[in-house]
Amino acid sequence: MAGKGKVAIAVTAVKLGVKYGPQVWVATQVVREPVKEAMGKAMASEKARRGALAHAKSLADGSILKVYKGDASHWVVFSADEPITVYPPTDMPLSTLLERADLTKRIRADEKVKPTDRAKDAATAALRRGKPNQVN
Numbered sequence: 001m002a003g004k005g006k007v008a009i010a011v012t013a014v015k016l017g018v019k020y021g022p023q024v025w026v027a028t029q030v031v032r033e034p035v036k037e038a039m040g041k042a043m044a045s046e047k048a049r050r051g052a053l054a055h056a057k058s059l060a061d062g063s064i065l066k067v068y069k070g071d072a073s074h075w076v077v078f079s080a081d082e083p084i085t086v087y088p089p090t091d092m093p094l095s096t097l098l099e100r101a102d103l104t105k106r107i108r109a110d111e112k113v114k115p116t117d118r119a120k121d122a123a124t125a126a127l128r129r130g131k132p133n134q135v136n
Contacts, residue, residue, distance in 0.1 A: 044088065045073045052077050052087040056109035059084065063106040066121070067097050068128075078106060 049064070052075035056062030059079040067074050067086075075087045076097060083094045090097070107113060 041072075048073075048075050048087040051075075053107075053109060055085065055087070059109070062109040064109070065098075065101060065103065065106045067101050069097060071129075073125075076101075 049066075052064045055077045056064050059077070061080045063078045065076045065078065067076055069090060069092055074090055074097065076094065077084045077087065081103075083098060086094060086097060
């Protein structure tokens with residue numbers, strides 16, 4: 001009699017698959033491209049952060065700072081208080097990128113960034129984006 005429960009679960013799963021399968025398929029097709037785009041942005045930002053951090057570690061008193069140009073994030077590399085370069089490369093001058101940046105939020109190359117710090121950064125970015133159709 002123990003097999004009856006497993007059969008009932010399998011039958012229910014098949015029924016739900018037949019009923020909702022097409023809807024799930026359509027939803028995955030609709031969401032696929034935006035998810036790929038978002039993941040591509042996140043991976044590009046992480047790759048740029050790692051490159052900037054490696055560059056900052058090779059400098060005396062190296063540090064990095066995350067700045068935004070539109071909706072793209074960039075990492076500025078500093079040696080002491082002087083900006084050196086930006087990852088990923090951009091055509092905008094460093095002085096323009098750093099106009100409204102808070103230089104106290106720089107990350108030292110020798111500091112370990114905790115997951116809570118990364119979560120705070122993500123929350124700040126989400127708040128900065130605001131809500132659709134909202135004037136900031």
